[in-house]
Amino acid sequence: MNWGAIDKYAKSLIKEAGHRIRVSFYTNISVDTKASANDLVTNIDREIEQFFIERITKDFPEHRIVGEEGFGDTIDSLDGVVWFLDPIDGTMNFVHQKRNFAISLGIYVDGVGMFGYIYDVMRDDFYHATRGEGAYFNDERLPRLENTPLSEAVIGINAIWVTPNRYVEHEPLIELVRSCRGTRSYGSAAIELAYVSSGRMDAYMSMRLSPWDVAGGMVIASEVGAVSSTMTGEPLSLLGQETFIVAKPGLQQHILKHHIRLK
Amino acid sequence: MNWGAIDKYAKSLIKEAGHRIRVSFYTNISVDTKASANDLVTNIDREIEQFFIERITKDFPEHRIVGEEGFGDTIDSLDGVVWFLDPIDGTMNFVHQKRNFAISLGIYVDGVGMFGYIYDVMRDDFYHATRGEGAYFNDERLPRLENTPLSEAVIGINAIWVTPNRYVEHEPLIELVRSCRGTRSYGSAAIELAYVSSGRMDAYMSMRLSPWDVAGGMVIASEVGAVSSTMTGEPLSLLGQETFIVAKPGLQQHILKHHIRLK
Structure with missing residues (x-):
């Protein structure tokens, strides 16, 4: 080939x-x-x-x-x-x-x-x-990403995930929104993956994405040292809808451990 | 002059x-x-x-x-x-x-x-x-804006206002987020006012803005028929920090009436 x-x-x-x-x-x-x-x-x-x-x-x-x-x-x-x-x-x-x-x-x-x-x-x-x-x-x-503490992180998360929903407990996410430097929501998973990859945001997450939303961006993110996973920390199967987070490595661990409680 | x-x-x-x-x-x-x-x-x-x-x-x-x-x-x-x-x-x-x-x-x-x-x-x-x-x-x-029902509206609101805060009850805002077509957050009041004025969003709101954040955008929004006010529906004083909403007229009324309960 x-x-x-x-x-x-x-x-x-x-x-x-x-x-x-x-x-x-x-x-x-x-x-x-x-x-x-x-x-x-x-x-x-x-x-x-x-x-x-x-x-x-x-x-x-x-x-x-x-x-x-x-x-x-x-x-x-x-x-x-x-x-x-x-x-x-x-x-x-x-x-x-x-x-x-x-x-x-x-x-x-x-x-x-x-x-x-x-x-x-x-x-x-x-x-x-x-x-x-x-x-x-x-x-x-694009340079390799350096880690950022949560207090200085800009996080891509839509307001909908901070309201009661069927996928995840919203209270720990309220704490996330209040602990980070700021949140943004652009309405395109691909653009948000591109923003994390280029250091414009430090993390992006969603509770329901499809393989075509993230497959391209995950390759880019991986090359700059960002970690992509489901909300249980597993690699994506890319065979159906899944939860999703991409972030600088320490930040991904911190968010999964302290702010994600799946239903 | x-x-x-x-x-x-x-x-x-x-x-x-x-x-x-x-x-x-x-x-x-x-x-x-x-x-x-x-x-x-x-x-x-x-x-x-x-x-x-x-x-x-x-x-x-x-x-x-x-x-x-x-x-x-x-x-x-x-x-x-x-x-x-x-x-x-x-x-x-x-x-x-x-x-x-x-x-x-x-x-x-x-x-x-x-x-x-x-x-x-x-x-x-x-x-x-x-x-x-x-x-x-x-x-x-820019053309004059036509009204949009809440169910088809894209609303600029930061996730922070959907969490407990000192300015506004967040529960009615949770309902707003769940009733509209989608939310966005760009992190610049001026750009969000420009987006409402150019029909790219239908409303934008924040609980704490300063005169310089909105004074320019309010003139632009007004010329296309959008309404700017505080969260009590009053004109802004432009003399200090205030609550703020800009929206197409029917939508502004609807949001103030059903989704804003100031503390």
Whole structure:
């Protein structure tokens, strides 16, 4: 397998998809809902996913593709080469803001993340990494992260997790919000993973994410020394919805130990 | 008074200050804390405020200037012309992220907001308005806002206000977070006011803001039909720290009535 060529191929596909998304703002965008009234999807999410899948299946027929909109494969193992794609991560931002969304792509081989890409389309910010070769923000190498105490940490957490919910006790999370330097919420797991990887936040967490939300970002985060896991501290299976935290290593341990009590 | 000239003057000052801030990233930035460990200030906040104040006092000696860093005037009335300046709104983002902060400026005459400016420095996004003449995002006129039901609203609220705090009962705010389409938190009141004004969010609120955080944004928001008030529904005094909400009109009424119970 010529991995360098696959890396170039993936980058060029993502840039072309980004261009298509920017052009889409001059067309009619139709918004539907999926699992719930706040789970939005548009014709553009679908068209961009189909664009990726048509190209990848033609050029790499033996690879499998898992995409948010369901045009790809359903998998029950990570054997072989699997592409995890979110054509528009942060669809609510895409619809309401026309910005603050990203294309997220991760390429895994037998369960090991080889390539990760996050493209913040409207900022034209491209985060990417190759396993063992470091992570980049545009053309700039991202430095390894140094640890930060909780009192100086900026944490990506949505307010919803600080309210009673079915996944986690919210009281210890109230303590987390009150103990850190500040919280942010951007509405795109991919962008928040990119922010942790580039040192703009110190941790990001959510109680329910899908493989395509995090697969690309996890490769990037890993190359700068951030730790990704479920809320029980296990590696993600990438086979279904899971809890998720990415953080600088000491901080991840501290948060899991003191602020996470799963229901 | 030649108001058109003052508008041009203010715009050019803000652009020059933005340039100085961008250049500052190539110098040493020293970070101090103010009222609390999470209330950050840097030498750049101070230098930029002094840059504005030196220019404005020289060119408009009869105007008063109220700035976050305290180099300007202390006021106990809004008589005459008052400039409300936050040289870097979102200092924590400036320090941690090198982005997502803004210069915020409002020019008031006898308590009436005449000009409002918000400059998202790193995106190079400039929001501005003149009373009675509409609001602009860069060179594009911002449309008047249409109302949005709470169930479809994206609301800017920091997770801290959904935890027990000294200003407001947090339980009704938990209900707000669970009833809206989604919440975001960007860590800059000016940027969040700009987002409401440009339709990217439907409301933004905080329990403790200073005049310089909101004075510029309120002029912009008003020109697109958004309502700004304290949490009791009163106009802001702009003479000290206050509670604050800006929203599309029906939404502001709904939130105040059903989700705000001040302590």
